[in-house]
Amino acid sequence: MSDTQALAAEIAAIQAEMQVKPEIDPAAEVQHRVDFIKTQLLNSGLDCLVLGISGGVDSSTCGRLCQIAVDQLNASIDEKRYRFIAVRLPYSVQADEDDAQRALAFIQPDVTLTINVQAGADGIHQSVMSACADAGLESVAESHADFCKGNTKARMRMAAQFQVAGLYRGLVPGTDHSAENIMGFYTKFGDGACDLAPLFGLSKRQVRALADHLGACAETVGKVPTADLEDNQPQLADEQALGVTYDQIDNFLEGREVEADAQQVILATYRRTAHKREPIPVPSA
Numbered sequence: 001m002s003d004t005q006a007l008a009a010e011i012a013a014i015q016a017e018m019q020v021k022p023e024i025d026p027a028a029e030v031q032h033r034v035d036f037i038k039t040q041l042l043n044s045g046l047d048c049l050v051l052g053i054s055g056g057v058d059s060s061t062c063g064r065l066c067q068i069a070v071d072q073l074n075a076s077i078d079e080k081r082y083r084f085i086a087v088r089l090p091y092s093v094q095a096d097e098d099d100a101q102r103a104l105a106f107i108q109p110d111v112t113l114t115i116n117v118q119a120g121a122d123g124i125h126q127s128v129m130s131a132c133a134d135a136g137l138e139s140v141a142e143s144h145a146d147f148c149k150g151n152t153k154a155r156m157r158m159a160a161q162f163q164v165a166g167l168y169r170g171l172v173p174g175t176d177h178s179a180e181n182i183m184g185f186y187t188k189f190g191d192g193a194c195d196l197a198p199l200f201g202l203s204k205r206q207v208r209a210l211a212d213h214l215g216a217c218a219e220t221v222g223k224v225p226t227a228d229l230e231d232n233q234p235q236l237a238d239e240q241a242l243g244v245t246y247d248q249i250d251n252f253l254e255g256r257e258v259e260a261d262a263q264q265v266i267l268a269t270y271r272r273t274a275h276k277r278e279p280i281p282v283p284s285a
């Protein structure tokens, strides 16, 4: 096989793994994913869904799908057994809190909780930093420590959601879709940790199309994606961190033309983050 053929085969395999369709019917995708959520909840024997709502388009869309799913389940048994619990998880005060409130107004969750993750994230960060210093480990650049602390914030959010799920017999959906999945653009065992991933198989623009179909307002549908994890770079746009645009990632996923340099970044990032998509390695028997 020539290098060109090997590259084409690798791209085709990644596209198949990511399961993104070149075109979608948003109404059909909504019902398909609502049915998926209902099946997962029924099969679990549990009673609720617990999801962090940031104000971004991913959690707005996933949250609305969850609320529709529990509404449909309750209607089918004519009883209010199932609930969707939306969780606001600010680190102190969130700069784009207005967007989060807009998202909640769109989702209309059965229950909304607000859990400030600052004390937990700061506590573990400070304990880690002083333990490393006390042990004489070399100091790391302030920017790198802040980046790592950002991942701790994501893991605090994960811990909070799973505690609520434990308390009230719930599942934790995740908001990872294929444009994030291909780039490994999530915190391992942070927002990447979930019981089900209803948005998988969608590109970012397809997530926006579902949000629009569901009736989200233009601000939510078009909101600039941000992980907003770093103290030193608040509201950093994902596209700046990724080095490619979501349009370029979506074009790759949907099998459209992609500029050569963007394709290189996508492939290199996919390979580097393979460990996040693999099962945990174990020794052979």
Ligand SMILES: Nc1ncnc2c1ncn2[C@@H]1O[C@H](COP(=O)(O)OP(=O)(O)OC[C@H]2O[C@@H]([n+]3cccc(C(=O)O)c3)[C@H](O)[C@@H]2O)[C@@H](O)[C@H]1O
Residues within 6 Å of the ligand: 151, 154, 180, 184, 185, 186, 187, 188, 189, 190, 191, 226, 227, 228, 229, 238, 241, 275
């Ligand atoms: N080759 C390898 N084989 C097995 N494991 C490997 C490994 N390389 C790293 N690891 C492990 O993985 C860890 C690194 O992964 P991780 O902790 O995730 O950290 P990392 O991938 O470095 O950072 C997460 C990235 O995702 C972004 N993010 C996070 C959360 C939400 C969003 C969003 O879109 O909103 C984006 C965040 O801004 C950042 O750019 C290492 O510390 C190590 O434990």
Ligand SMILES: Nc1ncnc2c1ncn2[C@@H]1O[C@H](COP(=O)(O)OP(=O)(O)OP(=O)(O)O)[C@@H](O)[C@H]1O
Residues within 6 Å of the ligand: 051, 052, 053, 054, 055, 056, 057, 058, 059, 060, 087, 088, 089, 090, 091, 094, 157, 175, 191, 223, 224, 225, 226, 227, 228
């Ligand atoms: N401040 C927050 N409050 C509640 N949940 C949060 C918060 N920040 C992140 N999350 C959770 O972590 C998930 C991953 O964040 P991510 O930024 O990828 O999604 P988003 O904010 O919904 O959309 P976008 O990627 O467009 O910003 C969110 O979907 C949400 O479930």
Ligand SMILES: [Mg+2]
Residues within 6 Å of the ligand: 054, 056, 225, 226, 227, 228
């Ligand atoms: Mg976000």
